[in-house]
Amino acid sequence: MKIKKILWLIPALFLGVVIFLQYPKLNIISGYASKNMASTVFITGRSPESVLQHDNNMPLISLAKVENNGLSTTASIYGLMKRKTVCHEGIGCMLVNDTYQPSSTFPVPHRQHSENPCSFPYGDKEQTDTIFANIDYDGLESAVETAFIQPEIQKTRTVLVAYKNHIVAERYTEGFTKDTPILGWSMTKSILATLYGILEYQDKLDLNMAAPVPAWEDDVRKKITLNHLLRMQSGLEWDEDYTSISDVTQMLFLASDMPAVQAEKQSIAPPTEIWNYSSGTSNLLSGLLRKRFGSLQEYLDFPYSALIDKIGMNSMIIETDMKGNFVASSYAWATTRDWAKFGLLYLNKGKWNGSQLFDETWVDYITTPTEGSNGTYGAHFWLNAGGKYPDVPKDMYSANGFQGQRVFILPSKDIVVVRTGLAEEPEFDINSFLAGIIASID
Known part of the structure; x- marks a missing residue:
């Protein structure tokens, strides 16, 4: 006993x-x-x-x-x-939190889900079969297979390869299909940046303008511009540590007004002096975006009318915090095909089915390496400019999210690759995966 x-x-x-x-x-x-x-x-x-x-x-x-x-x-x-x-x-x-009332109502975005007779990527119809003579399809399938070969380690869920606006390979693990929305985590940051690119193209903002934060007007933070925020070089203090009680975990899982969290942080360096990846910065930019509209409803509608529904990413939803702010650091969901559409929009330099959503030079802006990032970061997009992936072209850039959510854009190869899952490097070898895909397309 x-x-x-x-x-x-x-x-x-x-x-x-x-x-x-x-x-x-x-x-x-x-x-x-x-x-x-x-x-x-x-x-x-x-x-x-x-x-x-x-x-x-x-x-x-x-x-x-x-x-x-x-x-x-x-x-x-x-x-x-x-x-x-x-x-x-x-x-x-x-x-x-305790202030929530079950009877609370929240405005919702107005969506446009009109039927489109075109095939992927511009419409809802299945694409017509297209065979490219320069693609080794067996080699391509083998390259895609490498992402699924160790399911308990790599934990890949979906892969899609698009070449010249056509899906040339697509695979889903059990329980996932082309209709299953995937949480993009920090890929949402790249969606947010695109909204700023659209506003710039519409001559509605200047990226070099000071960030309109009233609390900053009387101290050194008044020198922080929208450009500094998009490049993560504001000099504001921030701790992006997901293994501890940090700025980012407290913001995502405790804060009811997420843009306010970064806005309240103090300056630890002049703008451009340091590069510091910050989800708080992305949510601050979401809050600043809201200020550009006369009402909450206009703010909620804008991402969908200007970008998401405009290119047929009809599965996408961006979640909000309790105050109605888009959680632009982390909470966009979309199917793998709709994430691929986002990549193709960039591959086509902002032109979508004849309409220009943002200026072609916006792509140059977001892919210009930010000082201090060692060639890995532009403006809310990740880069290969520093050669992190040695067997992948240096012009490759990507939207990256927690646990290996990725939209890879390879302009010199006319390729977009989407990979989603629950594991990232080193468990998932991005360099070998992309190199295999590239090798199969001459």
Whole structure:
């Protein structure tokens, strides 16, 4: 009997130590578990069981007990730090706090989902079969296969290769199809930057204007421009650490007004002196975008009318925080084909089916390496200018997201590649993957 009691006490003591050491993080852990479950089930239609088994099966996150009823989700760690997420049509799901009222109503974007008789990428019809003589299709299929060959390690979910505006390879793992929305995480940042490019093309803003933040007007931060923010070189303090209680985890899983988090940070260096990747900066830019419109409704409509629905990314939804701000750092969802459309818009330098959405020079702007980034970052897009991927052309640039969400744009090869999953480097070898695809297209 004593031995049984000792054996029972060992895991109990271990659990107690874990909770004690991680207690300050529990609010964030249960917040992540709640939000990820709610959004995935609500937006994609996947089962809670699948989310628990795969998406939430991460260190610490898997400790959370999660209950989902379709329109809301609660999560806690052994009854501690209970967090709730609520879902609304049109704006997705948001973590809420004690100020949330169940009777609250939220404006939703007006969407345009008109039928288009064209084939991919411009319309809804399946593309006509096109055979390119310069493509080794067996080699291409083998290259795509390498992304799925170790499913427990690489955790790839979807791959799409587009060449000259045609899908030439496409593959989905079990449980995912061409109609399954995928969370882009930080690929959302590139969507946000594009909205600024559209406004610039419309002569509605100057990237060199000072960021209109009233609290900055009387100190050194008044020198920070929109360009500095898009290039992540504002000099504002920010800690982008997802393994601890940091600026980014507190913003995403505790803040109700996300743009305010970065706006309240102090300057630690003059603009351009340092490069510091910051999700807070992207959400600040989202808040500044909102200020350009006369109403919340106009702000909510703009990304869809100016970009998303205009190029037929009808599956895309960008979630908001409790204050109605788009969480432009992290929370855009879209099917793999719609993420590919975004890449093709850039491959075609802003021209979509005869309409110019942003100036061709915008591509030069976002792909110009930012000082201090070692050739890896432009303006809310990642670059290969520094040769990080040695077997991939240096003109390749990409929208990157947590866990290996990627839209790769290769102008010199006329290729766009989308890869989504739950693992990134080193578990997923981007260099070899892209090199194999490139080698199959002469």
